[in-house]
Amino acid sequence: MRFTIAILALIHVGAVSAFTPSMGGESFKYCLFSEVAEVTEATEAPPAEEKKEPVIQMTRFDRLKANYKGLTRTSTAEGLDFSYDDFDAAVAATTYAFNRNDIVKGTVVQFDNGGCTVDIGAKSSAFLPVAEAGLIQKAYSPTGEETSSSIENLVDLNETYDVEIISEEDENGQLLVSVRRIQYRDAWKKIEARRDEDEVFDAQCIGVNRGGAICMVDGLRAFLPGSHLAGQLPTDDLIGNILPLKFLEVNQEDNKLVVSNRRAVVEKQMANLSRGDLVDGVVKALKPYGAFVEIGGMSGLLHISQISYDRIDDLEKVLQPGQELKCMIIDHDKLNGRIALSTKTLEPEPGDMLRDPSKVFALAEDSAKKYHERMESERRAREEAAKDIVLGLGDSLEDLADGGEDDGDAAAADPLADVSDNLDSVL
16 A cells, blocks of 8 residues: 555656756655655545444334323213213303403412412413402401411412402413402491491401591401590500490591491490489599599589589589599480489588588488489479369360350340340441
């Protein structure tokens, strides 16, 4: 091989030297060996081998597995109460349109950050944000403190709820749904029903402000004015307490809900009170015209004229705020919750409330009993007097009737008597 290459090189060099006769011997040797080296290197360079991918030989089990098509089952519609045509018609009649404000059934399938995923039967699962997962977003402890709430505390996994669609589909075909809006409407319906029935209900106080207190009623915040608190003030001590309430104003359009504690307490207490009852009370405030006395959570007025039979020049010398006393109910207005009180009806002697109030309170039951006996005797005396008056009027009316009948008979007997007299006077 190398010999052949050398011959080819000599032939090439000879051809070159024939055209360049001036080339010397050294130059001829250099060209000869250069050509031989280049041809030798080009000839001896091994050709690049192509990489071939290894061939994987399939086993007999793999070939059987690839050719296996599974168990062949034959289906038939025999024995069924519907046909394929009926199924096609049912599918065609079923609509899968989901529009905003539609209420559908949804199942919670997964908890996510900021909400949960709900399956409503659409092509893509819907998303329920935490803010829309419930009407009561914040939980309150028995002391009124706010506790943390999360999506796990508002809905249960794998439970089905009525949800309202509140958005259009996004680029992924996902919808936003809400449970809170359905609960909000239901809460107003319950409140309106309670208002129509005018019933007493209990609610927890969750906050106070300068004007009153805030109570949670069926998941809605209701305002309780300070003037409608029975025997209490809107302080922080009120937070967490359960109060009996009644509605004062219900207006869904203005989102206005006002309640009253005084009305509920008064209605309950008034049912057991009547005129003449002896009750215990505590002086709450003094005014120029009298004192306000708290009775079982209600406020009654003890007018200055009903404290004693004697004249009172300085009310503060007789009563003091916080003083306990006994008094008698002389009048009450159940509709407006007003009570009129009296202590002078309990005085053994006129002026005892000014001289010795403790004596009046110690003998209050006996004095009240004597007062009732005196009132009963006066009532009977008034009834007897009224009866005598009625009987006397009856006798007088009978006499008048009898006299009228006699005159009528005389006139009927001689109807021309007066006429004849008049004729005689004329003649």
